[in-house]
Amino acid sequence: MEERKEKRIIMFPLPFPGHFNPLVQLARIFHHRGFSITIINTSFNFPDPTHYPNFTFRTIHHHNEGEEEDPLSKPDGSGMDLVTFIRQLREGYADPFRESLKAEVGGGERACCLVSDVVWGRTTEVAAEEVGIRRMVLTTSGVTSFCAFAAYPLLRDKHYLPIQGNTKFTLL
Structure with missing residues (x-):
């Protein structure tokens, strides 16, 4: 167990099954290789940590000036465009x-690196630089995406x- 404390990886997935599941598969591989895993997950669409007993979960909450509730969890959020x-x-x-990453x-444990979803972009790059750890990016998309x-x-x-406008697309 002492060996695992020296080798810890922090992971930050996007909160969607198609992004979370591949990251967990990678986490299982790292864990099998002797790394301890901490997953920082969002309060939006967070997983049940009891299904992943080998990992430590830290939940972060959406920061919104002047709003008490996470706007992404509201029912009208489903109509929002992806961008x-x-x-x-x-x-x-x-x-x-x-x-959370700073904490x-x-x-007490030394972290080797951060593995984050590519969609988080510069958010994770800047944070990793600030705390002085390496960052790897996981993309869950195919080559077409x-x-x-x-x-x-x-x-x-x-x-x-x-x-712009009411452009209609037709499939040939």
Whole structure:
């Protein structure tokens, strides 16, 4: 058990099954290799920690100026477009994540690195730099999604995105 204390990995998944499950699979591999695992999860769509007894969970709560409730948990949040939703996730959890990571790294156990979902973007990059640990990024998408995300800046610069007006798309 003493060996595991020296080798700890902190993981920060996006709170959706298609992102959380692959990260947990990776966590199981790391755990099997002797690492202890701490998963920082959001208060939005959080998993039941009792299903993962080998991992330590830390829950962070959405930070929203002047709002008591997490706006992402409201029923009308389901109608939100994906880009807006991801932006609200990033903005609302950035400070709580940074504070939680500082507390984890400042604790008694030494952390080797942070593994975060690619969608968190610079939020996790900056936080890892601040506390002085390495960061690895996990992407759960296939190569097609990767290519689409890589093309997004070009499409935005050429003003193809975001789509304006009532443009209709037809499938041929």
